[in-house]
Structures are given as C-alpha cells and as structure tokens.
Amino acid sequence: MAGFTRGFLGRNKGPRDPRLPPGQYDTGKSWPVLTAEARPKLSTDNWTMKVNGLVERASSWTWEEAHALPPSTYQGAIHCVTTWSKFDMTWNGVSVDTLLEAAGPLPSASYVMATSHTGYTTNLPLDDVTGGKAWVAWEVDGAPLSTSHGGPARLLVPHLYFWKSAKWIASLTLMDHDEPGFWERNGYHDHGDPWREERYQGD
Amino acid sequence: MADAAPRNPWKTATVVGIRPETPRAKTLRLKFEQPVEHMAGQYFIVRLTAPDGYTAQRSYSCASPPDGSNELELTIELLDGGEVSTYLHNVVEAGDELDVRGPIGLWFVWNGDHPACMIGGGSGVVPLMAMLRYARTTGKSDLVRLLVSVRSPADLYYADELPGPETTVIYTRQNPPGVNRASGRLRMTDVPEVADDATVYVCGSPDFCDSVTDLLIGNGVLAERIRVERFGPTGD
Numbered sequence: 001m002a003g004f005t006r007g008f009l010g011r012n013k014g015p016r017d018p019r020l021p022p023g024q025y026d027t028g029k030s031w032p033v034l035t036a037e038a039r040p041k042l043s044t045d046n047w048t049m050k051v052n053g054l055v056e057r058a059s060s061w062t063w064e065e066a067h068a069l070p071p072s073t074y075q076g077a078i079h080c081v082t083t084w085s086k087f088d089m090t091w092n093g094v095s096v097d098t099l100l101e102a103a104g105p106l107p108s109a110s111y112v113m114a115t116s117h118t119g120y121t122t123n124l125p126l127d128d129v130t131g132g133k134a135w136v137a138w139e140v141d142g143a144p145l146s147t148s149h150g151g152p153a154r155l156l157v158p159h160l161y162f163w164k165s166a167k168w169i170a171s172l173t174l175m176d177h178d179e180p181g182f183w184e185r186n187g188y189h190d191h192g193d194p195w196r197e198e199r200y201q202g203d
Numbered sequence: 204m205a206d207a208a209p210r211n212p213w214k215t216a217t218v219v220g221i222r223p224e225t226p227r228a229k230t231l232r233l234k235f236e237q238p239v240e241h242m243a244g245q246y247f248i249v250r251l252t253a254p255d256g257y258t259a260q261r262s263y264s265c266a267s268p269p270d271g272s273n274e275l276e277l278t279i280e281l282l283d284g285g286e287v288s289t290y291l292h293n294v295v296e297a298g299d300e301l302d303v304r305g306p307i308g309l310w311f312v313w314n315g316d317h318p319a320c321m322i323g324g325g326s327g328v329v330p331l332m333a334m335l336r337y338a339r340t341t342g343k344s345d346l347v348r349l350l351v352s353v354r355s356p357a358d359l360y361y362a363d364e365l366p367g368p369e370t371t372v373i374y375t376r377q378n379p380p381g382v383n384r385a386s387g388r389l390r391m392t393d394v395p396e397v398a399d400d401a402t403v404y405v406c407g408s409p410d411f412c413d414s415v416t417d418l419l420i421g422n423g424v425l426a427e428r429i430r431v432e433r434f435g436p437t438g439d
Contacts, residue, residue, distance in 0.1 A: 003252070005301065007294040010257040011286040023260055025286070033409040034433050036310050038416035038426045083260055119427070148409060186309040187211075200307060202211050 019077055020085055021194035027084035033148045034082060036182070037118050040168055044152050049099070049136055053113075053174035056104030063152070066136065069094045074135055074158060079194040081161040091156055093137030096129045099172070109174035113181060114155050116168040122181035123190060124157065124164055126174065133159055136169055161192040161199070213250065214239075216303040218295055219274065224360040227281045228326060229292055230266060233303060238273045241265055243337040244312040244330045244404070244432075247277060247305030251290055261287040264330040264432075265306065266361075268337035278360060280326040280434075311404065311432045315341055318398045321349045322389075322415050324407025327434050328360050331406055335370070344369050348395040352388075352411070371395070389415060397424050406432040 017026060044063040052058040061069070072095040079085045105126065112124045128134070135156040138145050145151035150167025157164045163183045184190050189198040197203060220232035241247075250260040267276040279291045295301075313319045313334045321331040328351050338347040349370045353359045355377035365372055373393050374386045384393075397403055403424060405415050412431050420426055 004254045005251040005290075006299055008251040008253050008290050010251075010253040010255070010259065011289075016257075023258060025259065032433075035431060037431055038405075038420060038429050039413050040426070082262060148413070182310075187307055200211050200304075 017087075019087060021079055022197050023199075024079055024083055024085040024194065027086050031086060031149070032080065032082070032084060034080065035148075035167060037120065039147055040118050042117055042147070042152055042168060047152055049153065049169065050171035051099050051103040051174070052171060054106040054109040054176060055100075055174055056106065057102070059099070059103040061099070066094055066153070067138075069098050072098070072135055074137070074156060076158060078158050078162050078165070079160075081163060081188065081192070081194075081199050085194075090141055091135060091137040091158075092139040093135045093153065093156065095132065096134040096136065096155075096172070097132065099136065100130060103174075105174055108176040111175045111178045113173045113175060113179060114164075114166040114169060115171045115173065116166050117170045118168055120166055120168070120182050122155075122164050122166050123179055123184055124160070125178070125191070128160060128164075128191075129157060129172070133157065159193070161189075161194055163188060164192050211304055211307070213302045213304050215300050218297050218299045218301065221295065221297060224278060225358055227358075228278055228360055229281075230276050230278045231291065231295065232274060232276050233301065235273045235275075235303075238271055239275055239306070240271075241269055241275065241306035242309075242312040242314055243268055243333040245306035245308050245333075246330065247275075247303050248307065249277070249287065249291070250302040250304070251287055252302065259286050261285075262307065264333070266329050266332045266336075268333050268340050270340065278326070278329045278332075311406070311430050313337070313347075313402065313404065315343050315346070317346070318401035319347045319404060320395055320397045320401045321347065321404045322352075322394065322406075323349070324352045324389075324411035324415070325354070325358060325434075326360070327405075327407030327411065327432070329406075330432060331404060332361055332364075334404065336364075338369070339367075350389075350393060350395060352393075352407070389418070391418050391422050394419065394422075397428070401428065403429045404432075405429060407434060409433045 047063045050060045074091040077087045137156040138153040155166040155169040216233035219234045222230045246262045246264045263277040266278045281292045282288045323331045351372045356379040378386045
C-alpha cells in the first residue's frame with residue numbers, strides 16, 4: 001500500500017457523517033443510474049410478482065393485488081458499491097415479510113434468489129429479507145419509481161449494497177442453499193454488507 | 204476462508220506516464236510490481252488516502268489491452284466537483300504512487316472469441332478502446348466494429364488511433380471538415396450490422412445508453428445480446 005497519497009487532503013474536511021459506511025460518499029441530490037442491461041419496457045397491466053421455490057404455496061400478485069396488501073414504508077439511506085450513498089429517502093411498497101407470510105416458507109428455506117423481469121438475478125440469505133429489512137417498492141420520495149431506477153417495482157434491501165435491490169423485480173425463489181446471482185458470478189460479494197465493505201469476492 | 208489472502212487485494216502502482224486525451228480527459232499509465240492480468244473491458248479502483256486516514260475511491264475503466272505486462276492505462280474523465288478525478292487531473296505527477304485494486308467485473312468484457320459490436324458515447328469509449336486494441340494486437344480486427352459518438356472533434360479520445368476500417372466516429376454537435384453525415388444524435392443508420400452471434404457492448408451516459416439500447420431493440424436486436432455499462436456522475 002502506498003500509505004497516504006501525496007498531495008491529497010480530501011475535499012470534505014468537516015466531521016464525517018456517521019451514517020456513511022466506510023469508503024462511501026454522500027451523493028446529495030443526485031441519484032446515479034447503473035445497470036448492466038438494456039432498460040426494459042414493462043407495463044403494470046401484466047406485471048406480476050411471484051414468490052416460489054421452497055414455500056408451502058407458490059404465490060403471485062398482479063399490480064392491483066400487490067397494491068391491496070398492507071403498505072409499508074422505508075425511510076433512510078441506500079448505499080451503492082460504486083461508493084455513493086444517498087440519504088433521507090422515503091420508499092413505499094410492500095414488506096417482503098407480507099409476501100413471505102402468504103407463501104409460507106418451508107423450514108428448509110434459508111436463501112433467496114431475486115430475479116428481475118430482465119433476467120437479472122441476485123442472491124440473499126433469507127434472514128436479510130425478513131424481519132422488516134426488505135420491501136418490494138414502487139414509489140420513492142412521493143413519485144412512482146422510474147424505469148431507470150427499477151420501476152414499476154424493485155426489490156429494496158437497503159442495509160446491503162444496492163445491487164442486491166434488484167431492479168424490475170419479478171420473483172423471489174426460496175432455496176435451501178446459496179447460489180451466486182448475476183453480479184456475484186461476475187466478481188461481487190455474495191453478501192454485500194456496506195458496513196463490512198463486502199464489495200467484491202474475497203472481501 | 205479466514206486465512207485465504209484477499210483475492211483482489213490493493214496494490215501499489217507507480218504513475219509512469221500521463222497523457223492528455225482531451226481537455227477533460229487524461230490517461231494515466233500505471234506500473235505494478237507484478238504483471239496484472241485483466242480482460243478487455245474491465246475496470247480498476249483507485250483509492251486516495253489523506254494524511255488523517257480519510258479515503259476516497261472511484262472506479263476507472265482500463266483502456267489498454269491485455270498484454271501480459273505489468274503496466275496498464277486508465278483514462279480519467281474530469282468531473283465537475285469530482286473529488287478523485289480532480290486530484291488525478293491536477294495533482295498527480297509521474298513517479299507518484301497510488302493504491303489500485305482490480306481488475307473488477309466479468310460482465311462487460313470481450314475475450315476475443317466471438318464478434319463484438321461496440322457503441323460508445325464520449326468517455327464511454329474507454330473500455331471499448333481496450334477491446335479494440337486487444338482485437339488489433341491479436342489480429343482479430345475482423346471480429347469487431349466500434350462506433351463512437353462525441354459532441355465535437357475536440358471531445359474525441361484516442362483520436363490518432365481511431366481511424367480504421369473497423370471504426371466509425373459520429374459527431375452530435377460539430378463535424379470536423381470533410382464529414383458528410385449531418386451532425387446529430389446517433390441514428391439507426393449509423394449502427395453497424397450486428398451479426399447474430401455478436402455481443403453488443405454499449406457504454407456511455409445513462410441517457411446515451413438508454414437511447415442506443417432502445418434503438419437497437421426497436422430494430423430487432425435481442426436484449427440478451429446487449430451488455431451495458433453506464434458512466435457518469437448522475438442520472439435522473
């Protein structure tokens with residue numbers, strides 16, 4: 001390691017925001033868009049959200065059915081592995097707990113594969129999407145979620161790096177083992193905790 | 204797992220050359236102690252550390268092709284207010300050491316075994332340049348087509364290397380002398396034919412990527428053939 005970098009003092013020399021995980025910066029009002037595929041054209045008319053795999057009742061919700069579920073809100077920050085964090089966001093949607101309650105996870109279920117309408121996938125421990133920690137969200141800061149940001153609805157798992165919050169979410173598949181998803185096969189960490197800087201495989 | 208060395212540790216690289224590409228882009232040539240194996244299209248992370256321990260890190264695409272050497276090149280676009288890019292543009296000198304990690308990313312890569320159609324906007328040409336250079340240095344130029352969109356001739360990176368039978372440059376605002384195409388945003392007629400077994404690599408700003416991928420899909424290119432890398436500070 002080069003120790004400190006000659007001539008670099010850091011731009012923001014005020015006290016560091018304690019809400020910032022290590023290596024992250026506050027992106028302020030901007031909200032970068034990062035995806036690895038073409039932006040899909042999805043209609044809420046034929047949108048569905050499914051929970052399947054190791055569950056008692058494979059379940060599916062239309063757009064209207066999902067909106068008839070008890071609403072749930074997340075207020076707080078999101079953290080992208082590319083080092084920006086964004087604070088004070090308000091997300092509305094439905095808690096993943098509500099969806100899982102309807103489907104009934106089998107005792108053997110311990111991991112989840114989230115799959116998007118584009119085919120994007122990301123893997124998560126079941127414990128990371130239960131207990132009020134994850135949502136299927138369709139509204140952010142009072143407006144419908146834009147396609148670029150994953151609309152009409154995306155997975156929201158804000159305590160993990162944001163590639164885990166799959167845009168254009170289509171299904172959660174419960175599994176009894178872990179399997180790498182898209183970015184996890186392509187060099188990113190299986191878990192992705194920003195407070196432990198679990199950015200890349202091997203961290 | 205606990206004793207395993209990190210598979211992607213931070214390394215010290217020495218800046219051995221700095222070359223301007225445009226008024227807002229510089230290429231840093233970095234030398235490592237060991238050869239760094241990478242694939243065309245991958246990126247690296249540069250971390251700056253202040254004396255008080257404060258750090259800032261950003262990702263930069265590698266512009267040089269895989270060549271088995273212990274040197275590689277990153278091209279850095281200067282972003283307004285960019286903490287790391289401003290430092291790399293205004294402070295770094297040859298001989299300085301930087302903490303670098305990588306390569307990262309196994310998705311936006313081309314390994315030379317099938318056709319590639321590459322479309323880049325502005326600074327989005329950087330990872331595509333690694334692919335073009337790799338194709339040229341391995342005698343596979345016939346497999347690749349590169350289309351670059353820039354505002355004006357002054358915004359074109361790697362200008363002395365881009366002319367070639369496999370490359371096209373279009374100008375959205377201002378043409379250089381002798382260009383017949385009316386300046387303007389990329390149109391389907393600008394896009395090279397995409398072979399059925401080609402991967403299409405699109406890199407640039409979110410707006411550029413969205414407009415190009417919409418154009419491609421509207422003209423029958425399958426979405427699963429398209430790989431996208433979005434650059435730049437902000438989206439909507």
